[in-house]
Amino acid sequence: MISSSSSIEPALEARSRAGHRLSSASAGRNKAVIASTLAGLLPRHARVLEVASGTGEHALACVEARPDLTWIPSEPNDDSRASVDAWAIEAGGRMQPCLGLDVTSADWPRSIDAVDAIFCANMIHIAPWEACEGLFAGASGLLATGRKLHLYGPFKEGDHTAQSNLDFDESLKRRDPRWGVRALDDVDVLAERHGFARESRIEMPANNLLVSWVNSS
Ligand SMILES: C[S@@+](CC[C@H](N)C(=O)[O-])C[C@H]1O[C@@H](n2cnc3c(N)ncnc32)[C@H](O)[C@@H]1O
Numbered sequence: 001m002i003s004s005s006s007s008i009e010p011a012l013e014a015r016s017r018a019g020h021r022l023s024s025a026s027a028g029r030n031k032a033v034i035a036s037t038l039a040g041l042l043p044r045h046a047r048v049l050e051v052a053s054g055t056g057e058h059a060l061a062c063v064e065a066r067p068d069l070t071w072i073p074s075e076p077n078d079d080s081r082a083s084v085d086a087w088a089i090e091a092g093g094r095m096q097p098c099l100g101l102d103v104t105s106a107d108w109p110r111s112i113d114a115v116d117a118i119f120c121a122n123m124i125h126i127a128p129w130e131a132c133e134g135l136f137a138g139a140s141g142l143l144a145t146g147r148k149l150h151l152y153g154p155f156k157e158g159d160h161t162a163q164s165n166l167d168f169d170e171s172l173k174r175r176d177p178r179w180g181v182r183a184l185d186d187v188d189v190l191a192e193r194h195g196f197a198r199e200s201r202i203e204m205p206a207n208n209l210l211v212s213w214v215n216s217s
Helices: 025-039 057-065 078-091 129-142 163-175 184-193
Strands: 015-018 021-024 047-051 070-073 117-121 148-153 196-204 208-215
Touching (some): 025 057, 057 070, 057 117, 117 129, 129 196, 148 196, 184 196
Parallel strands (some): 047 070
16 A cells, blocks of 8 residues: 555664765665666566555666666655655656555555566665564565565574674664564565565675565465
């Protein structure tokens, strides 16, 4: 379901503002590598739904890297949504108006036309686990067999978890006990429950991953 409320606060690091355009320091650092890596994973002329678009800087970088894409950004937070739409002016029509999407709302895929891929960065650890569940449940309704969901962010991987991600996990839980860096194994189990199989795991800078699951149902 598409909501127009701003009930979800973005829970972000400091952002700078120029008019409606917000800039996040972390998006400034990682948008180029995310855009170039994702560019190698998305089908030609894909319609891509981005969940939790934040400032909109990733969306713009992605359509600049792949001008054939149609990007459908979404955000439950009003301020962030205004920022996405302000950045979209630079995108030459390749970014659609930002949807007010909360993935914990029931039946949210019903309000969105079919897409070829879903991308979501840095949401599942800064939201209750229900957001990850809602993301996969919705993705299974929206993505046809063979289509993929791509998640970027930090993950726990047992003994191989980077110390910086363990520290980040603790700091997130201090802010909200429902948050936390997710175990990749737990996300795999959830994915399988919704008919997805992990297809790739790409190491990204600063101990982040870009992980892709394919709808194999
Ligand atoms: C740390 S920010 C990441 C923003 C952007 N993807 C990035 O990487 O810069 C977390 C985002 O998750 C969004 N969010 C939190 N809960 C959500 C939910 N239930 N459905 C959709 N988005 C949600 C917030 O509004 C916020 O924009």
